[in-house]
Amino acid sequence: MFDPVETLKEFVRFPSVSTDSTQREGMKGARDYIGGLLKSVGFSVEEVPTPLHPILIGRRGGDPTWPHVVIYGHYDVQPPDPLELWTTPPFEPEERNGRLYGRGAADNKGPLVTHVSAVAQLLEENSNLPLRITFLIEGEEEIGSPSFGRFLEEHKDIFNADFVFLSDTGSPNASQIVVTTGLRGISCLEVEATGPKQDLHSGVHGGAVLNPIQALTEICASLHDGDGRVNVPAFYDDVRPVQDWERDELAKLGVSEEEYARFLGVPGFHTEKGYSPFEGVRFRPTLEFNGIGGGYQGEGSKTVIPSKAFAKISCRLVADQDPVRIQKAVVEAIKERCPATISLRFSFAHNGAPYLVTPPGKPNTPKDQPEALAIAFREADAAIADVFGKPPCYLREGGSVPIIGDIKRITGLDSLMIGLFLPEDNLHAPDESFHLGVMKNGIAVSKRILSRLASVKQSAGS
Amino acid sequence: MFDPVETLKEFVRFPSVSTDSTQREGMKGARDYIGGLLKSVGFSVEEVPTPLHPILIGRRGGDPTWPHVVIYGHYDVQPPDPLELWTTPPFEPEERNGRLYGRGAADNKGPLVTHVSAVAQLLEENSNLPLRITFLIEGEEEIGSPSFGRFLEEHKDIFNADFVFLSDTGSPNASQIVVTTGLRGISCLEVEATGPKQDLHSGVHGGAVLNPIQALTEICASLHDGDGRVNVPAFYDDVRPVQDWERDELAKLGVSEEEYARFLGVPGFHTEKGYSPFEGVRFRPTLEFNGIGGGYQGEGSKTVIPSKAFAKISCRLVADQDPVRIQKAVVEAIKERCPATISLRFSFAHNGAPYLVTPPGKPNTPKDQPEALAIAFREADAAIADVFGKPPCYLREGGSVPIIGDIKRITGLDSLMIGLFLPEDNLHAPDESFHLGVMKNGIAVSKRILSRLASVKQSAGS
Numbered sequence: 001m002f003d004p005v006e007t008l009k010e011f012v013r014f015p016s017v018s019t020d021s022t023q024r025e026g027m028k029g030a031r032d033y034i035g036g037l038l039k040s041v042g043f044s045v046e047e048v049p050t051p052l053h054p055i056l057i058g059r060r061g062g063d064p065t066w067p068h069v070v071i072y073g074h075y076d077v078q079p080p081d082p083l084e085l086w087t088t089p090p091f092e093p094e095e096r097n098g099r100l101y102g103r104g105a106a107d108n109k110g111p112l113v114t115h116v117s118a119v120a121q122l123l124e125e126n127s128n129l130p131l132r133i134t135f136l137i138e139g140e141e142e143i144g145s146p147s148f149g150r151f152l153e154e155h156k157d158i159f160n161a162d163f164v165f166l167s168d169t170g171s172p173n174a175s176q177i178v179v180t181t182g183l184r185g186i187s188c189l190e191v192e193a194t195g196p197k198q199d200l201h202s203g204v205h206g207g208a209v210l211n212p213i214q215a216l217t218e219i220c221a222s223l224h225d226g227d228g229r230v231n232v233p234a235f236y237d238d239v240r241p242v243q244d245w246e247r248d249e250l251a252k253l254g255v256s257e258e259e260y261a262r263f264l265g266v267p268g269f270h271t272e273k274g275y276s277p278f279e280g281v282r283f284r285p286t287l288e289f290n291g292i293g294g295g296y297q298g299e300g301s302k303t304v305i306p307s308k309a310f311a312k313i314s315c316r317l318v319a320d321q322d323p324v325r326i327q328k329a330v331v332e333a334i335k336e337r338c339p340a341t342i343s344l345r346f347s348f349a350h351n352g353a354p355y356l357v358t359p360p361g362k363p364n365t366p367k368d369q370p371e372a373l374a375i376a377f378r379e380a381d382a383a384i385a386d387v388f389g390k391p392p393c394y395l396r397e398g399g400s401v402p403i404i405g406d407i408k409r410i411t412g413l414d415s416l417m418i419g420l421f422l423p424e425d426n427l428h429a430p431d432e433s434f435h436l437g438v439m440k441n442g443i444a445v446s447k448r449i450l451s452r453l454a455s456v457k458q459s460a461g462s
Numbered sequence: 463m464f465d466p467v468e469t470l471k472e473f474v475r476f477p478s479v480s481t482d483s484t485q486r487e488g489m490k491g492a493r494d495y496i497g498g499l500l501k502s503v504g505f506s507v508e509e510v511p512t513p514l515h516p517i518l519i520g521r522r523g524g525d526p527t528w529p530h531v532v533i534y535g536h537y538d539v540q541p542p543d544p545l546e547l548w549t550t551p552p553f554e555p556e557e558r559n560g561r562l563y564g565r566g567a568a569d570n571k572g573p574l575v576t577h578v579s580a581v582a583q584l585l586e587e588n589s590n591l592p593l594r595i596t597f598l599i600e601g602e603e604e605i606g607s608p609s610f611g612r613f614l615e616e617h618k619d620i621f622n623a624d625f626v627f628l629s630d631t632g633s634p635n636a637s638q639i640v641v642t643t644g645l646r647g648i649s650c651l652e653v654e655a656t657g658p659k660q661d662l663h664s665g666v667h668g669g670a671v672l673n674p675i676q677a678l679t680e681i682c683a684s685l686h687d688g689d690g691r692v693n694v695p696a697f698y699d700d701v702r703p704v705q706d707w708e709r710d711e712l713a714k715l716g717v718s719e720e721e722y723a724r725f726l727g728v729p730g731f732h733t734e735k736g737y738s739p740f741e742g743v744r745f746r747p748t749l750e751f752n753g754i755g756g757g758y759q760g761e762g763s764k765t766v767i768p769s770k771a772f773a774k775i776s777c778r779l780v781a782d783q784d785p786v787r788i789q790k791a792v793v794e795a796i797k798e799r800c801p802a803t804i805s806l807r808f809s810f811a812h813n814g815a816p817y818l819v820t821p822p823g824k825p826n827t828p829k830d831q832p833e834a835l836a837i838a839f840r841e842a843d844a845a846i847a848d849v850f851g852k853p854p855c856y857l858r859e860g861g862s863v864p865i866i867g868d869i870k871r872i873t874g875l876d877s878l879m880i881g882l883f884l885p886e887d888n889l890h891a892p893d894e895s896f897h898l899g900v901m902k903n904g905i906a907v908s909k910r911i912l913s914r915l916a917s918v919k920q921s922a923g924s
């Protein structure tokens with residue numbers, strides 16, 4: 001039986017940076033390592049090629065009446081830059097103060113090893129465990145899962161299952177675990193505004209033509225109203241109302257606004273009218289400017305009227321907003337507000353659907369919620385209470401894991417998401433680490449959920 | 463007697479790029495060359511050190527009852543980049559189609575050699591010419607004349623003169639010469655808006671905090687109103703009204719709006735309400751965004767709420783706006799409109815006063831206009847009509863030559879500016895050139911003005 005922490009250390013050693021084409025070896029190393037681990041536990045492993053980084057499928061079949069769970073994870077990690085800010089090298093994992101430091105230790109290698117360890121221990125205890133398990137481990141999560149949509153369309157059979165189980169979301173601290181009930185969707189676009197065909201001297205020609213930076217800032221400024229709402233027609237039309245029980249859960253979070261402001265380094269918040277900062281992040285859609293540029297960027301001054309300026313915009317979406325519809329609405333609003341002497345060019349980056357699931361026993365729980373999912377949710381609640389010492393909060397998360405919404409949309413499967421990241425994990429930042437106490441408890445919780453599931457007689461997916 | 467065209471060729475060979483610290487030799491070469499030329503004509507030459515590039519003073523003294531004219535020029539040039547767009551190398555001057563090509567051929571070496579040649583020919587014809595002449599030739603014009611203010615304070619005696627004479631402005635074509643009656647001033651600043659102390663994940667925290675790009679675009683958008691006016695309190699308070707005769711002169715320009723739009727490469731104009739594009743450029747102050755930046759600038763998307771965003775702003779000013787007062791007004795307006803959760807940092811680049819002079823014989827000509835200046839204006843009018851075949855237009859220019867406003871403010875001296883640049887000269891661009899027909903005619907006009915001046919019995923500056 002392998003040791004989870006030593007296994008995670010080995011796994012972190014592979015520099016599996018999906019966005020870095022010089023790290024193909026690191027990607028292959030991590031893929032082979034996690035595939036080998038699954039094989040050692042008795043899984044058959046398939047490597048599905050994609051245009052970039054293959055997806056691993058690990059299968060444990062069995063009697064078709066057994067429940068079937070798909071466990072999701074990813075073997076790729078963020079780039080480690082800036083290297084000089086790491087206390088120890090990002091791909092030389094080191095244990096300090098009950099944490100394992102290294103790029104990807106938390107996102108997502110630690111949580112993935114947590115679930116693989118749980119499965120391994122369960123199967124060691126009972127090699128005839130009546131549970132079908134499919135591991136789905138991708139290598140392009142950190143670059144927006146560009147190959148996943150096609151994979152999903154071509155491998156629907158994998159999702160002939162009861163639900164998806166994963167840990168790729170966060171909790172506020174090591175004793176208050178969150179069961180994530182929602183993820184925001186995303187819709188990205190870039191708009192480039194062109195005025196004169198070339199940069200002009202702002203003295204010789206200023207006063208005759210519209211500066212594209214001026215036009216762009218006026219357009220951007222029009223996209224929010226004075227109440228902090230997104231000022232795009234129909235933007236909120238499909239937003240599903242927040243339930244009272246969700247607000248009650250959020251109240252349990254145990255972080256004060258003062259603490260949150262200090263954590264962010266802001267003197268105060270700016271939210272949509274009627275919503276707290278926590279509600280703004282977890283319940284409401286946004287339109288953000290991720291970048292803006294145009295004209296002279298260097299030191300001092302250069303008195304030019306630039307030819308072009310651009311803005312990068314992304315919307316975070318909530319159920320049931322449709323990313324494509326929102327993208328179109330934003331583009332239309334921008335076009336309508338664009339002065340006649342400015343021409344626009346749009347380019348589009350990734351889109352992802354929002355996701356929302358309701359745990360059993362809530363006023364709005366669907367009457368036809370699959371039994372296995374309800375059982376897993378209930379066991380998660382009890383196991384987290386027992387193991388971590390406190391029942392979980394049921395919260396939506398502000399971030400996006402677009403494939404979860406895609407899986408729901410295309411296969412109908414819901415997801416049980418247990419948040420194992422803590423704020424101190426420094427995801428995507430230097431000195432990323434994973435809390436080993438959370439890992440140990442996470443293994444225990446995962447075992448209990450899977451074990452309880454194995455006792456369900458008839459699979460919904462059979 | 464030197465040949466003006468051959469002299470200009472020699473002068474252009476020196477790569478006197480004032481902003482490029484590797485071109486100190488080129489600067490020294492150009493300075494020594496033009497200084498040597500003045501010496502050869504009988505001037506005493508003084509090199510006044512500055513923190514960067516020395517200023518040359520060339521003096522021809524004489525009887526204190528003789529009129530005294532200060533001729534201004536600059537020996538520094540713009541950088542020649544992008545080099546690959548030049549037909550022949552920028553510092554290997556070549557004559558083609560009646561033009562001399564090379565960096566600085568027009569701005570300002572050609573016009574400067576024009577006036578030096580005129581003086582040389584006059585003195586050859588009459589070595590006892592009753593005229594005091596001071597050449598003032600700086601080497602930092604292309605970097606905003608940072609040393610000129612202090613020089614002016616410390617050398618006020620030089621400006622114990624009748625007026626300043628220069629050619630550093632433009633005309634629409636080789637037969638329609640402009641006598642430039644006004645220059646816009648300038649006031650530059652940069653504002654940096656800071657929100658969170660570091661970039662934030664737009665999913666995890668979006669909806670809680672104000673994005674500094676959003677705040678900045680809202681501030682920038684507030685700086686103009688729907689009529690194209692600058693929306694800053696008191697901005698227009700000190701603007702001196704345009705005279706009817708100025709509008710009449712502008713009507714003579716002979717360029718249609720269609721031609722101008724084609725030249726700029728814009729589908730249409732955007733002007734302050736009630737003003738044509740020509741009026742907007744020559745008569746009205748502006749507030750332009752010369753650059754904007756913040757957040758992610760690379761390809762594709764990065765879903766970040768940036769910590770900072772900046773905008774570079776410059777105002778072009780008209781008489782009698784005060785650059786410092788305007789800068790303060792803009793800063794105050796920005797501060798007032800800045801949301802509480804955003805902090806601002808301002809930095810300031812160069813300022814320059816606007817300049818306006820009224821030729822003799824206009825309804826608003828000052829009654830106390832110095833006689834020598836009025837005579838020079840009248841002789842310029844007659845000489846341009848004779849030599850170029852058409853009387854000049856009297857027009858303000860949209861660009862800035864800040865030292866002219868400073869000289870007026872500090873010493874009280876007005877300037878006679880004859881525009882020798884043509885639109886085809888490609889100032890500050892590849893394939894800069896100077897029209898040799900304009901140069902030849904310019905020498906003749908300059909000679910007539912100086913010669914007529916020498917006939918004025920009593921100097922105002924004596």
